[in-house]
Amino acid sequence: MWEQTLIESRGTKEGKRKWLTVPVSLAIHGLAIAIIIGASYWFVEAVEPPPIPVTLFSAPPPPPPPPPAAPKKKPEVKKEEIKPMEPTKEYQPTEVPQDLPTPEDTSQPEDSGVEGGVEGGVEGGVEGGVPGGVLGGVPGGVIGGTPGGEEVPMRITAEVKQPVLIKKVEPPYPEIARKARIQGIVILEAVITKTGSVEEVKVLRPLHPILDQAAVNAVKEWKYQPATLNGRPVKVYFTVTVNFTLR
Numbered sequence: 001m002w003e004q005t006l007i008e009s010r011g012t013k014e015g016k017r018k019w020l021t022v023p024v025s026l027a028i029h030g031l032a033i034a035i036i037i038g039a040s041y042w043f044v045e046a047v048e049p050p051p052i053p054v055t056l057f058s059a060p061p062p063p064p065p066p067p068p069a070a071p072k073k074k075p076e077v078k079k080e081e082i083k084p085m086e087p088t089k090e091y092q093p094t095e096v097p098q099d100l101p102t103p104e105d106t107s108q109p110e111d112s113g114v115e116g117g118v119e120g121g122v123e124g125g126v127e128g129g130v131p132g133g134v135l136g137g138v139p140g141g142v143i144g145g146t147p148g149g150e151e152v153p154m155r156i157t158a159e160v161k162q163p164v165l166i167k168k169v170e171p172p173y174p175e176i177a178r179k180a181r182i183q184g185i186v187i188l189e190a191v192i193t194k195t196g197s198v199e200e201v202k203v204l205r206p207l208h209p210i211l212d213q214a215a216v217n218a219v220k221e222w223k224y225q226p227a228t229l230n231g232r233p234v235k236v237y238f239t240v241t242v243n244f245t246l247r
Contacts (some may be wrong), residue, residue: 002195017130018153024051038080039132051120066130067156080086081183089126092235110138133242151235152235153191153200153235153236154227154229154234154235154236154237155237156236156237156238159229159230160227160228160229160234160235160236161227161228161229162227162238163192163196163224163225163226163227163236163238164224164225164226165222165223165224165225166196166222166223166224167221167222168217168222169221170218171214171217171218171219171242171244172214172218173214173246174210174211174214176210177208177210177244178246181246182207182208182211182244183244183246184207184208184211184243184244185205185207185242185243185244185246186203186205186206186207186211186212186215186241186242186244187203187204187205187239188201188203188204188219188220188239188240188241188242189202189203189204189237189238189239189240190200190237190238190239190240191204191235191236191237191238192224192226192227192235192237192238193226193235193238194226194233194234194235195226195233196223196224196225196226197223198219198220198221198222198223198224199220201219201220201240202216203214203215203216204239207244213242214243218242218243222240224238235241
């Protein structure tokens with residue numbers, strides 16, 4: 001009876017101990033695993049960043065300063081040597097010449113003019129004189145003409161009545177000159193014929209090649225009352241101005 005009691009009591013104590021060891025071992029294992037995991041995080045080595053390649057560039061040295069300019073040499077001024085003048089020696093003639101040279105007579109004969117001529121006239125002129133005549137002209141020729149009879153334009157003087165403009169054509173304003181804002185005066189010299197037409201136009205003071213040509217083309221279409229000398233129409237040179245103004 002006592003043996004059975006001991007055996008039962010022994011089995012009961014061992015069963016209780018067996019069931020207590022299971023959770024204790026689990027706790028011990030869990031704690032060990034936690035320590036291992038914590039230690040792995042705690043003692044992890046820091047990862048070094050990858051090296052970044054850095055290239056340093058240095059600026060090129062500045063260029064050397066230019067060499068100093070050589071000082072300009074002043075032009076040498078040559079001094080003219082003034083030589084002293086030797087005094088002239090006067091010699092007294094010892095012999096008196098018997099024949100002395102007579103001075104040449106440069107006076108003109110009193111009767112060198114032409115009867116009926118004009119005072120101040122030229123040799124070869126027309127008896128009585130012709131206003132506006134030319135030396136070497138032909139008697140009865142055209143006033144202002146040449147010895148060959150060709151009519152030559154005259155310069156306007158106090159004796160010549162100037163031509164009068166009776167028809168004026170305004171020159172067109174070239175678009176290029178208008179956009180470039182070019183304006184001013186073109187001075188021309190034209191020949192006004194005995195009929196009042198315009199020919200031989202040339203530029204005396206230009207403004208711009210485009211405007212100059214426009215002025216020449218317009219003046220060639222102008223019409224004048226011809227200039228006159230002693231009531232007769234003559235061919236003359238005449239100065240004309242053309243004004244180009246932007247509006």
